[in-house]
Amino acid sequence: MKFKVVSAVAALAFLAACSTTPETGSGQTGGGAAPVAAPSGPAAGSQQEFMQEVGDRVLFAFDSYSLDSQAQQTLRRQAAWLQQYPRYSVTIEGHADERGTREYNLALGARRANAVETYLESLGVPGTRVSSVSYGKERPTCSQPSESCWSRNRRGMTVLR
Structure with a gap:
């Protein structure tokens, strides 16, 4: 009886060992497909x-x-x-915080967008792929009257197109 129990346990262990898939890169070939790693992060070249x-x-x-x-x-x-993915062009959006007049902030947003555009072009991005627009204080990302909020609104956004 003892021999039958030991034989049964050994047979189960043998079957379990045969049914496992070897780890990727182990050099062994198995009957099953190797596990595929799930992609991490966004797709290359995507927005x-x-x-x-x-x-x-x-x-x-x-x-x-x-x-x-x-x-x-x-x-x-x-x-x-942008040099790696030439199919994209960009629009540079200039933004300002809520302080100041509408006209002043539109002009400041334009200067910010122009600074970003000029710097990208100095790095080799063709000017034909870059345009700019100023939104001044018209499109805030935050609307609380605090320095923390205002600092997020003072931005240059690069939008792919």
């Missing part, structure tokens, strides 16, 4: 990749259209991505 991996906006200081080092770093990534 989602541009927004999440490259960055689609740069921020500006109060009453400024100068590009700081962080903005320049983001724009270098954008330029490299």
Whole structure:
């Protein structure tokens, strides 16, 4: 009886070992298909990749259209991505916070968009693929009257088209 139990356990262990799929890269070939890794992150060359991996906006200081080092770093990534995917053109949107007149903020938004456009072109993005528009304070991302909110509204957005 003891022999039958040990034989049954050994047979089950043998069958279980035969039914497992070897790990990918182990050099063994099995009867089943190798597991496929799920893609991580957005698809290469997609708008989602541009927004999440490259960055689609740069921020500006109060009453400024100068590009700081962080903005320049983001724009270098954008330029490299745009050179890799020439099927895209972009529109640069200039935005301002709610302080100041409508006219002043439209002019400031235009200067911000122009600063981004000029920098991208200096990095090799053809001017024929870049246009700009100013929205001033008309399209805020945040509407609370606080510096934290205003700082997010002072931006240059690169929109793929």
